[in-house]
Amino acid sequence: MAPVPLPLVPFPAHIDVRRGPAFDLSGAGLSADPDAATALRSLVAARTGLDLPDGDGIVLTVQDGGPAESYVLEAAATGIRVTGADAAGLHYGVQTLGQLIRRDGDRWAVPPVRVEDAPRFAYRGVMLDVARHFHDVPTVRAYIDRAASLKVNVLHLHLSDDQGWRLELRSRPELTATASATAVDGAEGGFYTQDDYRAIVAYAASHHMTVVPEFDMPGHTHAVSLAYPGIAEAPVTDVITEGAIPVEGEPYTGTAVGFSSLRVHDEATYAFVRDVFAELAELTPGPWLHFGGDESHGTTPEDFARFVSRASAVIADLGKTPMAWHEAGAATGLAPGTVGQYWGFVTPVDAAPQHARGFADRGGRVVLSPADAVYLDMKPTDDAPLGLTWANGATSLERAYSWEPADVVDGLPEDAILGVEAPLWTETVATLADIDALVFPRIAAAAEIAWSPATGAERTWESFRTRVGGLGPLWTSLGVRFPALAEVPWTT
Numbered sequence: 001m002a003p004v005p006l007p008l009v010p011f012p013a014h015i016d017v018r019r020g021p022a023f024d025l026s027g028a029g030l031s032a033d034p035d036a037a038t039a040l041r042s043l044v045a046a047r048t049g050l051d052l053p054d055g056d057g058i059v060l061t062v063q064d065g066g067p068a069e070s071y072v073l074e075a076a077a078t079g080i081r082v083t084g085a086d087a088a089g090l091h092y093g094v095q096t097l098g099q100l101i102r103r104d105g106d107r108w109a110v111p112p113v114r115v116e117d118a119p120r121f122a123y124r125g126v127m128l129d130v131a132r133h134f135h136d137v138p139t140v141r142a143y144i145d146r147a148a149s150l151k152v153n154v155l156h157l158h159l160s161d162d163q164g165w166r167l168e169l170r171s172r173p174e175l176t177a178t179a180s181a182t183a184v185d186g187a188e189g190g191f192y193t194q195d196d197y198r199a200i201v202a203y204a205a206s207h208h209m210t211v212v213p214e215f216d217m218p219g220h221t222h223a224v225s226l227a228y229p230g231i232a233e234a235p236v237t238d239v240i241t242e243g244a245i246p247v248e249g250e251p252y253t254g255t256a257v258g259f260s261s262l263r264v265h266d267e268a269t270y271a272f273v274r275d276v277f278a279e280l281a282e283l284t285p286g287p288w289l290h291f292g293g294d295e296s297h298g299t300t301p302e303d304f305a306r307f308v309s310r311a312s313a314v315i316a317d318l319g320k321t322p323m324a325w326h327e328a329g330a331a332t333g334l335a336p337g338t339v340g341q342y343w344g345f346v347t348p349v350d351a352a353p354q355h356a357r358g359f360a361d362r363g364g365r366v367v368l369s370p371a372d373a374v375y376l377d378m379k380p381t382d383d384a385p386l387g388l389t390w391a392n393g394a395t396s397l398e399r400a401y402s403w404e405p406a407d408v409v410d411g412l413p414e415d416a417i418l419g420v421e422a423p424l425w426t427e428t429v430a431t432l433a434d435i436d437a438l439v440f441p442r443i444a445a446a447a448e449i450a451w452s453p454a455t456g457a458e459r460t461w462e463s464f465r466t467r468v469g470g471l472g473p474l475w476t477s478l479g480v481r482f483p484a485l486a487e488v489p490w491t492t
């Protein structure tokens with residue numbers, strides 16, 4: 001029988017499991033860079049109840065030299081040393097150390113290993129839709145905690161949609177004043193003040209995560225139409241195949257898509273685009289501003305191309321890198337370097353790959369979010385109470401794990417792949433418990449695909465499901481209410 005793999009997710013690039021006695025955590029001291037010390041102390045306290053006093057035993061340091069975000073972890077009975085090439089690398093080494101802690105008789109121990117680790121992709125993201133259901137700052141912080149523990153380094157916030165505008169802007173206060181109070185099915189809405197948003201950005205940064213904010217346009221803008229009817233088209237209801245019909249001038253609480261659009265031939269629209277992205281750029285230290293561009297079903301291809309070309313130029317002129325869903329790749333006038341986000345299927349069935357290649361043709365790169373593998377809002381099983389099924393039915397953990405980024409878009413060179421992102425749309429997701437029920441354990445699959453080398457002895461479904469099962473006790477100790485999917489042999 002093959003030995004049980006250590007419960008490490010994402011699996012490290014190199015690991016050498018050694019013979020000999022384990023490191024005993026009780027009585028161990030810690031000598032560390034302050035941020036890493038705080039992170040490890042809270043992880044150890046949650047998992048074991050032990051306090052780590054200052055002292056000898058565990059050493060955490062940053063030492064320049066290796067690739068960005070890399071670390072080396074050495075554990076032996078005599079001590080543990082984690083060395084990050086930068087602060088992010090050290091943070092990831094701490095997460096790996098947290099996953100190595102295990103019960104050993106009546107003590108807590110770390111097995112003797114040497115890990116040398118670095119990510120495959122620079123962009124390893126999750127998305128949270130705060131428009132369909134609003135999620136408050138504590139919930140976003142909890143989502144950041146969960147994602148960062150799996151070496152995810154991007155939080156994409158979908159800040160506007162037909163159902164609501166969720167960020168206060170000084171230049172356009174009417175947006176939150178008139179279009180933030182409601183959400184799907186009449187749920188209470190909400191919005192982030194500028195201080196709330198800054199607090200999210202800072203909390204993400206302290207977890208080595210970059211926030212990618214999105215204002216979706218020209219479609220998904222019914223909320224904008226409530227504040228600024230003069231720059232919005234009337235709803236195009238004949239494109240709606242499912243969901244409630246919107247009414248002009250009234251908040252939308254249904255889940256239909258594709259019916260709204262900003263006016264493409266009106267300069268007042270571009271004054272709006274400039275205002276909202278200029279303020280967003282000011283509030284956002286990260287390099288990317290996402291302008292949506294998906295599902296503009298009521299807009300002609302020519303008008304759509306005109307709009308996304310102008311919107312991308314506005315963002316580029318602000319010194320930021322524009323980012324958009326793959327449909328925008330159809331526009332030849334897109335600003336050079338715009339990043340595309342592919343949300344077609346693992347085995348494409350439409351023009352999505354052609355659109356994704358459009359970004360690379362203009363010097364941009366692509367983030368892969370194949371909907372039937374990494375859309376965390378799909379049901380994990382047919383009988384799951386939450387979630388949707390339009391992306392090829394329920395997405396099992398096995399399907400979430402069994403795809404290769406370089407094989408999705410034909411003709412897209414690997415160096416044009418910026419990374420992988422797992423979006424969580426929130427039509428059916430109202431609380432942190434709902435988030436956990438859909439995000440876990442499939443976020444672990446996306447995290448491993450984004451971080452770990454494409455191949456290796458442990459890059460198999462059998463190894464992955466066993467390693468995920470081994471993480472159950474850690475997730476429970478961190479307060480994650482993951483569903484006990486039957487696909488996983490959970491450790492109790």
Ligand code: ACM
Pocket residue numbers: 294295325343
């Ligand atoms: C999308 O799922 N409409 C990007």
